[in-house]
Amino acid sequence: MSRLDSFIRRLEAQRRVLDWAAASIAGRPGLVLELGLGNGRTYDHLREILPEREIYVFERNVSPNPRSMPPTGRLVEGDMAATLPDFAARHGRQAALIHVDVTTGVPERDRTLFAWLPDHVAALAAPEALVLSGWAIDHPTLAAVDLPDGVPTGRYFAYRRQG
Template sequence: MSRLDSFIRRLSAQRDVLNHISDEARQIDGVILEIGLGNGRTFDHLRALFPDHRIIAFDRALGSHASSTPSAEDLVIGEIRETAQPYVGVNAALVHADIGTGYDDKDAITLTWLPQLAAGALAKGGMAASGLPLEHPDLEPLPLPSTVDVGRYFLYRRR
């Protein structure tokens, strides 16, 4: 599979996973954390799916399209490992994390803190969707929609 194929599958998986959980996650009170704002495409999709939820987005630098940039109070700039710590205990309804790099060594470092952060930020019953696996005793893996290959994206519910 070319990198273009892989990129297309990743974006399709993001959309399909977020659509798949939206009815259930919409019923959960709490903020949504968008871990890795990037261009803002998934932020834009999340705000369409969850118009009544506050979405707080994190990135080390602002690089989103002007049409998909959160308001200043919902944007947290800096290294997520540090900037998201104050959100542990916030009882989030949903954490969406898209900060995989495709480099195993870099992703391994991210995975030393991301699962704990996601589990700590979520409310009981809250959901996490991630491009990297979030192995944590408080996160129960959930089945993916049939259109998404196993290992392409990851879905969890906070126990």
């Protein structure tokens, strides 16, 4: 498969998973956290499908498409290794949905490079919160959840926060 085909499949999987996740958290209060603003594509999709939610976006290199700039107060700028624990100290476990979209594009590399991230994600996820990630997360409090039909195996991962 060419890298272009792979990229298209990743975006299709992202949209399907985000739509599924938005429906899954209906009726469950809580924040939505977008880890990795990048160009702002998935943030823009989340705010469109979840217009009533408070969505916080984390990014150290803020340079999205101008139409996808989060409002003041909802953008948490800086290295997530520091900003996530700060945010957890202020808000606690209030997130109903966390989308982990920090990636180098190489999942094996991501698991090593972002080995510090799962603990911070777990510290922000409310009981039964949904966590989505482009790479597999191994954490004792996050139980794997089946993805919707049509998402190729290994393309995306979903977890439910236990307790």
